[in-house]
Amino acid sequence: MTVLDKSAQLTRKDRGRHADRLFWAVCVFAGLAVLIILALILVTTVNEAFPAFSADFFTSTEWIPNDPDGDGPRGPVYGTLAFLYGTLVVSAIAVVVAVPVSIGIALFLTELAPPKLRATIVTLIDMLAAVPSVVFGLWGILVLAPAIVPVYQGIHDVVGGVPGLGSLFGEPRSSGRTFMTAGLILAVMIIPIITSISREVFATVPDSDKQAAWALGATRWEMIKGAVLPHSFGGVVGAVILGLGRAMGETIAVALVIGSSVQITANLFESGYALPAIIVDQWGESTGDFRAALIGMGVVLFIITVLINLLARVVVRRAEIRMKGAAA
Amino acid sequence: MTATTAARPAASAPAPADLRRSALPLRRRVVDGVSKGLMVFALLVALVPLGLVIYKVIEAGAGVMSWDFLIEDIPNSARRAGGGMGPAVAGTLIITGAAAAMSIPLGVLGAIYLNEYGKQNALARLIRTMADVMTGVPSVVMGLFVYVSYVLLVKEQSGFAAALALGCLMLPIIIRSTEEMLRLVPDELRQASAALGARRWKTTVSVVLPAAISGIVSGIMLAIARAAGETAPVVLVAGTTFVSNWSLSGDNTTLAAQIFKNAGEFFPAAQGRAWGAALTLMVIVLVFTVAARLISSRFAIKER
Numbered sequence: 001m002t003v004l005d006k007s008a009q010l011t012r013k014d015r016g017r018h019a020d021r022l023f024w025a026v027c028v029f030a031g032l033a034v035l036i037i038l039a040l041i042l043v044t045t046v047n048e049a050f051p052a053f054s055a056d057f058f059t060s061t062e063w064i065p066n067d068p069d070g071d072g073p074r075g076p077v078y079g080t081l082a083f084l085y086g087t088l089v090v091s092a093i094a095v096v097v098a099v100p101v102s103i104g105i106a107l108f109l110t111e112l113a114p115p116k117l118r119a120t121i122v123t124l125i126d127m128l129a130a131v132p133s134v135v136f137g138l139w140g141i142l143v144l145a146p147a148i149v150p151v152y153q154g155i156h157d158v159v160g161g162v163p164g165l166g167s168l169f170g171e172p173r174s175s176g177r178t179f180m181t182a183g184l185i186l187a188v189m190i191i192p193i194i195t196s197i198s199r200e201v202f203a204t205v206p207d208s209d210k211q212a213a214w215a216l217g218a219t220r221w222e223m224i225k226g227a228v229l230p231h232s233f234g235g236v237v238g239a240v241i242l243g244l245g246r247a248m249g250e251t252i253a254v255a256l257v258i259g260s261s262v263q264i265t266a267n268l269f270e271s272g273y274a275l276p277a278i279i280v281d282q283w284g285e286s287t288g289d290f291r292a293a294l295i296g297m298g299v300v301l302f303i304i305t306v307l308i309n310l311l312a313r314v315v316v317r318r319a320e321i322r323m324k325g326a327a328a
Numbered sequence: 329m330t331a332t333t334a335a336r337p338a339a340s341a342p343a344p345a346d347l348r349r350s351a352l353p354l355r356r357r358v359v360d361g362v363s364k365g366l367m368v369f370a371l372l373v374a375l376v377p378l379g380l381v382i383y384k385v386i387e388a389g390a391g392v393m394s395w396d397f398l399i400e401d402i403p404n405s406a407r408r409a410g411g412g413m414g415p416a417v418a419g420t421l422i423i424t425g426a427a428a429a430m431s432i433p434l435g436v437l438g439a440i441y442l443n444e445y446g447k448q449n450a451l452a453r454l455i456r457t458m459a460d461v462m463t464g465v466p467s468v469v470m471g472l473f474v475y476v477s478y479v480l481l482v483k484e485q486s487g488f489a490a491a492l493a494l495g496c497l498m499l500p501i502i503i504r505s506t507e508e509m510l511r512l513v514p515d516e517l518r519q520a521s522a523a524l525g526a527r528r529w530k531t532t533v534s535v536v537l538p539a540a541i542s543g544i545v546s547g548i549m550l551a552i553a554r555a556a557g558e559t560a561p562v563v564l565v566a567g568t569t570f571v572s573n574w575s576l577s578g579d580n581t582t583l584a585a586q587i588f589k590n591a592g593e594f595f596p597a598a599q600g601r602a603w604g605a606a607l608t609l610m611v612i613v614l615v616f617t618v619a620a621r622l623i624s625s626r627f628a629i630k631e632r
Contacts, residue, residue: 017527019527019529019530020527020528020529022529023528023529023532023533024441024445024528024529026437027437027438027440027441027444027445028441028445029437030433030434030435030436030437030438030440030441031437031438031441031442031446031451031452031455031503032455033434033438033499034438034455034458034459034462034499034500034503035454035455035458037462037473037496037499038458038461038462038465040473040477041465041469041470041473044473044476044477045469045472045473045476047476048476048480100370101370101373101374102370102374103370104366104367104369104370104371105367105370105371105374107367108367108368108370108371112364112367121371123621124375124378125374126617126621127378127614127617128374128375128378130550130553130554130557130613130614130617131378131381131382131557131610131613132556132557132558132559132584132609132610132613133557133559134557134559134584134587134588134591134606134609135381135385135557135587135606135609135610136381137587137588137591138587138591138602138603138606139380139381139384139385141591141592142591142599142602143380143384188374188377188378191374195374217347219352219356219357219359219360220360220363220364221359221360221363221364222356222359222360224363242464245464246464248466249464249465249466249467249468249469250466251466251467251468251559251560252559252560252584252588255588256588256591256592276466276468276560279468279472279560279564280468280559280560280563280564280588283563283564294472295472295475295476298468298469298472301466301468301469302465302466302469305464305465305466305469306461306464306465308464309460309461309463309464310457310461313457313460313461
């Protein structure tokens with residue numbers, strides 16, 4: 001073999017070239033699958049739900065599928081406002097409860113816990129995320145809801161007379177299946193998400209910032225307040241939005257504990273309903289326009305959660321860029 | 329006025345700075361202590377429900393748990409005692425298995441595109457963003473999607489439809505976790521392989537993937553654990569069955585769907601079966617989660 005032969009071999013065009021090309025094409029297709037599926041979701045569901053989209057759909061609070069008394073000139077009414085309201089209220093409760101708890105845990109893990117304890121707690125929080133939502137729902141309906149009514153009653157007795165608070169914490173529903181119960185269960189379910197992102201964000205706080213705070217004689221809390229929190233504000237906001245999106249889409253646990261009443265009320269201790277919950281609850285008995293209305297609610301839900309997720313990404317990305325700038 | 333402010337530093341200057349903790353003003357010490365207390369309290373707020381749920385599932389589930397419970401058919405009347413969750417166990421295994429078989433190859437190949445070919449180009453960035461967005465799509469929407477795009481076409485609810493929906497839910501999770509793992513593989517390995525004359529696909533398949541395999545497997549297992557617990561899509565597209573159906577066609581059911589159905593019943597027998605199903609499901613999910621952690625910690629790529 002001469003040198004010339006060898007260099008000729010290195011540039012020889014063999015079958016491998018086609019294999020390379022083929023593998024690349026397969027990978028690109030697999031990547032595109034994500035885009036294809038998302039586009040298909042939007043197109044097929046909107047197409048199927050189209051008959052349901054009317055003015056009533058977005059503005060009416062009445063939900064009278066299939067004209068139940070069967071007598072009237074009144075056709076069925078598919079108003080979704082009550083469900084949208086329920087979804088918003090329940091996820092708001094979840095976020096209000098989960099955010100301080102998650103930030104507390106994340107701070108504990110990054111700033112306070114000894115390393116050994118930290119690993120254990122991270123595992124436990126991961127376990128919280130691994131528990132299927134239907135199990136939380138089962139526990140919520142059979143254990144939490146009956147047990148928590150006296151607590152609601154107690155809160156109502158104390159603040160019921162206060163204007164404003166009194167309408168929020170009104171007479172509790174005796175089944176315990178309420179906005180509040182659903183919100184609390186959801187809060188437990190989104191804590192792991194917000195905690196893990198907040199933890200990552202807190203970990204990016206530059207050591208020099210913290211040491212500067214120590215050097216000025218700050219206590220641990222003053223260090224957190226002065227160095228950690230301002231630095232990570234943007235990232236934590238992103239985490240909260242992400243948690244909100246997850247809470248709005250959660251179906252089964254909410255369907256079980258929210259109590260299934262189509263109503264708009266300020267009383268958080270009353271029963272309500274939510275968009276995803278009604279879809280699974282009434283899917284079996286739905287046909288025709290009724291089913292189209294349920295699919296329409298799915299479309300609304302899809303669009304809301306996609307927008308929320310995009311927003312969360314933008315916020316987190318922006319915070320990341322700012323943090324990198326600060327660290328450099 | 330001016331005299332006092334001028335005099336004060338001069339008066340305290342000779343004394344050495346007292347750096348002991350007790351020298352801090354009481355208010356600052358209390359605030360610090362309270363904040364630490366609140367952090368620990370936050371942890372308890374999260375872990376107490378976890379403990380209560382696990383305790384209750386084990387306590388109530390152990391009462392009905394037996395080998396027969398795992399293989400017997402579901403009674404077709406909720407109020408009847410006895411029977412088991414056999415069809416749900418079969419359905420969970422076959423539906424989740426089929427979902428994994430569909431989403432794993434697609435997810436891993438997609439991740440290879442993102443990390444080995446696309447990197448930071450516009451398409452790859454778009455796919456990455458959309459995969460994140462897809463992770464946040466509610467599972468019930470995935471169920472609706474499969475219903476209108478598949479069940480309506482073939483006019484049959486089936487285990488396969490449920491597997492499709494679960495596969496769609498698993499796909500973005502697998503893509504993102506696999507990509508993270510591929511990113512950890514050092515570039516020197518790829519360069520060494522290329523220098524030996526390997527084609528790019530050969531490098532990827534025989535060098536990059538094996539180097540990252542433990543992380544990829546653990547990510548896949550977490551995705552499987554999550555899919556096994558999903559309820560809403562199964563309720564929408566799988567129908568129901570009372571006898572074990574080990575095929576992908578025809579009505580089927582899963583543990584999660586059975587928990588949902590039985591949880592709302594007033595009959596103690598149904599509630600008991602729900603707790604039993606919950607215990608079974610939790611064990612399945614826990615096995616996958618723990619296995620994922622063990623694999624990833626035992627064979628982790630050393631980050632450099």
